[in-house]
Amino acid sequence: MTAQRTALVTGAGRGIGKAVAAELSRQGLRVVPTTRRPDEAGSPILDVTDAGSVREAADRIGPVDILICNAGVLLDPGSDPLSVPLDLVERTLEVNLLGGWRVAQVFLPGMIDRGWGRVVFVSSGTGSFDQGLFTGAPGYSVSKAALNGLTMMLASHTKGTGVLVNAVNPGMTRTRMMPQAGRPVEEAARDVVHAATLPDDGPSGVFLRHRLPAPW
Numbered sequence: 001m002t003a004q005r006t007a008l009v010t011g012a013g014r015g016i017g018k019a020v021a022a023e024l025s026r027q028g029l030r031v032v033p034t035t036r037r038p039d040e041a042g043s044p045i046l047d048v049t050d051a052g053s054v055r056e057a058a059d060r061i062g063p064v065d066i067l068i069c070n071a072g073v074l075l076d077p078g079s080d081p082l083s084v085p086l087d088l089v090e091r092t093l094e095v096n097l098l099g100g101w102r103v104a105q106v107f108l109p110g111m112i113d114r115g116w117g118r119v120v121f122v123s124s125g126t127g128s129f130d131q132g133l134f135t136g137a138p139g140y141s142v143s144k145a146a147l148n149g150l151t152m153m154l155a156s157h158t159k160g161t162g163v164l165v166n167a168v169n170p171g172m173t174r175t176r177m178m179p180q181a182g183r184p185v186e187e188a189a190r191d192v193v194h195a196a197t198l199p200d201d202g203p204s205g206v207f208l209r210h211r212l213p214a215p216w
């Protein structure tokens with residue numbers, strides 16, 4: 001890992017994304033924290049639901065070596081699968097699945113061309129088949145299960161290219177999304193940064209929990 005690597009973080013205005021950007025900076029990387037709205041820190045604008053916004057950000061930022069797809073929404077807590085309004089599910093998938101996919105489509109080809117890259121999808125235990133998908137936020141859980149599928153697929157697609165693609169389950173972390181959780185964002189961020197700075201012989205296509213591969 002060299003100090004010249006550039007890392008882009010989506011949804012970096014608050015929560016886990018903001019802490020990930022801070023930790024990556026602390027480790028000496030060039031960090032581009034992006035937000036969907038202008039913020040006080042002047043971060044580049046990147047709305048993961050808006051293809052034009054992703055393209056413009058890419059043009060402005062240039063080559064990205066490390067991509068952290070962190071942006072996410074939790075829109076359906078307290079719902080159940082048989083009555084959740086499907087428009088909420090659709091909006092959730094638009095950010096949590098297609099948002100990461102859209103950003104990956106723009107930034108991964110450059111990584112493959114350059115023969116080096118790290119991609120981290122910030123996923124969730126709610127989307128784990130092994131644990132049983134969490135039914136109390138059905139759209140959210142399915143979006144993360146699908147994101148895990150995307151992770152495995154992109155890892156297969158980039159096998160042997162020098163690009164490693166993994167998902168991280170940060171666990172219940174205290175943010176605006178999960179204010180009652182106990183885990184400080186800095187701890188979750190260190191797990192994400194670990195996956196973002198894996199050595200060249202590190203794993204690809206795994207679901208990391210506490211920095212170790214866990215069952216999907």
Ligand SMILES: NC(=O)c1ccc[n+]([C@@H]2O[C@H](COP(=O)([O-])OP(=O)(O)OC[C@H]3O[C@@H](n4cnc5c(N)ncnc54)[C@H](OP(=O)(O)O)[C@@H]3O)[C@@H](O)[C@H]2O)c1
Binds near residue numbers: 013016122
């Ligand atoms: N907290 C937990 O316990 C927990 C557990 C498992 C997984 N996660 C995952 O961790 C990630 C970060 O969540 P968090 O807990 O830090 O929640 P958070 O504080 O609500 O942060 C979510 C971030 O995503 C951004 N975002 C939402 N829609 C976006 C869009 N269309 N384009 C770009 N950015 C967008 C938000 O930006 P705005 O400020 O503009 O809304 C915000 O910065 C999410 O993917 C979440 O699913 C969290």
